[in-house]
Amino acid sequence: MGEPLIRLRGVVRAYTRGGETIKALAGFDLDLEEGGFYALMGPSGSGKTTLLNLLGGLDKADAGQVVVDGQDLTAMGNADLARWRADHVGFVFQGFNLLPVLTAVQNVELPLLLTPLPRSKRREHALYALKLVGLEDRAHHRPRELSGGQEQRVAIARALATDPKLILADEPTGDLDRATADQVLELLVRLNREFNKTIIMVTHDPLAAARARTVVHLDKGLLGRIEQQDAAAPAAEA
Amino acid sequence: MPWHLIARNLLAHPVRTLLTASSLVIAVFLICTLRSLVVGLTAGVEGAASNRLVVQSAVSLFVDLPLAYQGKVAQVPGVRQTCKFQWFGGYYQDPSNFFAQFGVDADRFYESYPEVEVLEGDPAAFLATRAGCLIGRDLTRRYGWKVGDRVPIKPTIFQRADGGAWEFEVVGIYRSRTSNVDDATLFFQHDYLREALEQGAASGPPGVGVYMVTLAPGADLVAVSREIDVLFENGPQRVQTTTEAEFQRQFVSMLGGVPTLLGSIGGGVLFAILLAVLNTMLMAGRERTRDLGIIKALGFGDGVAFALLMLESLLLCGVGGAIGVGLSLLSAPAFRQGLSQMVPGYAVTDETAALGLGLSLLLGVIAGAAPAWRAGRLRVIQALRPEA
Numbered sequence: 001m002g003e004p005l006i007r008l009r010g011v012v013r014a015y016t017r018g019g020e021t022i023k024a025l026a027g028f029d030l031d032l033e034e035g036g037f038y039a040l041m042g043p044s045g046s047g048k049t050t051l052l053n054l055l056g057g058l059d060k061a062d063a064g065q066v067v068v069d070g071q072d073l074t075a076m077g078n079a080d081l082a083r084w085r086a087d088h089v090g091f092v093f094q095g096f097n098l099l100p101v102l103t104a105v106q107n108v109e110l111p112l113l114l115t116p117l118p119r120s121k122r123r124e125h126a127l128y129a130l131k132l133v134g135l136e137d138r139a140h141h142r143p144r145e146l147s148g149g150q151e152q153r154v155a156i157a158r159a160l161a162t163d164p165k166l167i168l169a170d171e172p173t174g175d176l177d178r179a180t181a182d183q184v185l186e187l188l189v190r191l192n193r194e195f196n197k198t199i200i201m202v203t204h205d206p207l208a209a210a211r212a213r214t215v216v217h218l219d220k221g222l223l224g225r226i227e228q229q230d231a232a233a234p235a236a237e238a
Numbered sequence: 239m240p241w242h243l244i245a246r247n248l249l250a251h252p253v254r255t256l257l258t259a260s261s262l263v264i265a266v267f268l269i270c271t272l273r274s275l276v277v278g279l280t281a282g283v284e285g286a287a288s289n290r291l292v293v294q295s296a297v298s299l300f301v302d303l304p305l306a307y308q309g310k311v312a313q314v315p316g317v318r319q320t321c322k323f324q325w326f327g328g329y330y331q332d333p334s335n336f337f338a339q340f341g342v343d344a345d346r347f348y349e350s351y352p353e354v355e356v357l358e359g360d361p362a363a364f365l366a367t368r369a370g371c372l373i374g375r376d377l378t379r380r381y382g383w384k385v386g387d388r389v390p391i392k393p394t395i396f397q398r399a400d401g402g403a404w405e406f407e408v409v410g411i412y413r414s415r416t417s418n419v420d421d422a423t424l425f426f427q428h429d430y431l432r433e434a435l436e437q438g439a440a441s442g443p444p445g446v447g448v449y450m451v452t453l454a455p456g457a458d459l460v461a462v463s464r465e466i467d468v469l470f471e472n473g474p475q476r477v478q479t480t481t482e483a484e485f486q487r488q489f490v491s492m493l494g495g496v497p498t499l500l501g502s503i504g505g506g507v508l509f510a511i512l513l514a515v516l517n518t519m520l521m522a523g524r525e526r527t528r529d530l531g532i533i534k535a536l537g538f539g540d541g542v543a544f545a546l547l548m549l550e551s552l553l554l555c556g557v558g559g560a561i562g563v564g565l566s567l568l569s570a571p572a573f574r575q576g577l578s579q580m581v582p583g584y585a586v587t588d589e590t591a592a593l594g595l596g597l598s599l600l601l602g603v604i605a606g607a608a609p610a611w612r613a614g615r616l617r618v619i620q621a622l623r624p625e626a
Binding site (some may be wrong): 053056058059078079082083084085086090095098099100101102106108111112113114158168 | 239240242244246247249250528529531532533534535536537538539540617618619620
């Protein structure tokens with residue numbers, strides 16, 4: 001077995017709220033393999049989103065080491081982290097987080113502005129990503145003209161646009177109905193299986209977690225049990 | 239850099255953007271117009287010749303000097319040329335058609351005022367025609383006069399014995415290359431006036447308002463002034479000799495604090511608009527917190543977030559300012575025509591246009607600074623929190 005894609009050692013992240021220090025992650029060791037589909041589960045305040053933010057370089061650990069694809073994120077400055085995010089990670093958020101003033105294809109194209117690709121190539125890549133998520137016919141629609149499921153699929157296309165190894169999804173189905181959530185989960189499964197994307201998904205939803213290959217449980221900032229699920233469960237009945 | 243986001247963000251709230259930009263257009267238009275008024279009022283000072291002195295009565299500008307003074311002034315070392323300037327104070331047809339008229343020495347005028355260029359007519363005809371006059375090109379636009387026309391001017395000071403108007407024949411149309419002489423003045427031969435007074439065909443003060451003195455090259459301006467003043471220290475009329483700039487400044491000071499008042503109004507307008515634009519940009523910054531968080535999450539740096547807000551502010555203010563400057567330039571001919579009696583030197587200069595545009599951009603920088611700084615420092619996880 002080679003080096004894991006993600007290696008966390010002794011990771012601590014604490015916040016001060018109302019004069020009280022809260023340890024969101026209280027000393028954490030974890031290895032995650034490339035090509036895996038991980039669901040992070042646990043009650044609110046267990047540290048799931050904090051962990052996801054650290055893995056995505058959106059936040060920095062107070063102590064310990066976060067190494068992703070051989071690069072120590074804890075040693076990077078803000079500017080380096082921004083560049084690293086652009087090159088290595090795609091984000092999918094619960095609230096979709098598309099820019100309302102841009103069309104679907106322009107939203108997908110946004111991270112490609114940070115690459116040396118010429119304009120025509122950027123557009124080509126963005127349209128391809130939209131095709132992968134089945135929304136090429138909605139390319140020129142604004143987010144407000146799309147359904148929730150379509151918005152999330154555009155967000156997934158945006159996460160894919162730069163072809164990152166790692167896709168981090170924070171409650172990607174939290175704002176969707178069951179049927180639409182299943183479509184989005186199916187898409188994530190496909191990205192994992194067909195394109196070998198490493199997917200780490202925070203979720204409260206056991207049905208969503210059932211689609212992952214590995215479920216990592218967190219509790220009060222500590223690592224709980226890790227469940228391997230040999231074959232991802234099929235979509236639940238709508 | 240996602241350039242397209244800047245314009246799209248501005249267009250996301252078209253009414254707000256339009257209102258803010260419109261307030262800027264009006265403000266910059268007002269500032270340019272007010273400054274052009276001040277420039278027009280002080281044009282004589284700015285454009286004054288450095289080699290000319292003005293000899294006037296030490297008592298008041300409204301007290302005439304004896305004709306005999308001219309020869310004595312001409313004898314002062316350092317004086318190259320003297321030229322009479324007598325205020326006529328008439329009007330054309332109706333008192334509302336008021337403009338400046340001066341009786342001058344026709345044989346010395348061109349040498350004293352090399353900045354005056356005759357555009358139409360024969361320059362020599364001014365000396366050859368007793369009742370001839372040179373008119374500024376603005377008067378031709380205002381009244382449609384042309385070379386050869388006879389122009390009746392009703393007097394207010396020099397009443398004719400027959401009670402009628404003075405008739406001058408237009409022999410030339412001039413323009414001035416400098417702002418100290420406006421293009422809305424009528425110059426006629428002082429001898430024409432003097433002869434009428436001497437023959438009893440008209441009545442009025444027999445002297446001269448001022449003598450314009452042109453210095454010889456290398457002459458000491460201060461020494462010549464002092465010598466002229468000393469020459470008439472014992473009367474019969476004491477004189478005061480000043481530079482042309484100082485002389486022009488007297489007229490500006492007669493306006494009291496008008497230039498200052500106009501400047502204050504402009505400053506007030508600018509400050510009010512700064513608050514309006516600042517409010518717009520602060521609102522834009524707050525509304526865009528989540529968008530900025532997304533952009534940063536995707537890998538754009540703090541500098542890009544800063545630039546997005548700053549450039550948005552600059553674009554808003556720059557476009558508003560440019561339109562305001564454009565309007566002031568477009569309306570300048572109409573203002574020049576309308577204000578030709580009060581402010582004949584009204585002009586939107588390049589400096590005024592640059593100032594208008596520069597102030598707009600400065601407003602943009604000031605209004606954009608706070609939201610842009612906040613955008614640059616914004617942390618992604620704070621920006622993307624559900625309550626953000």
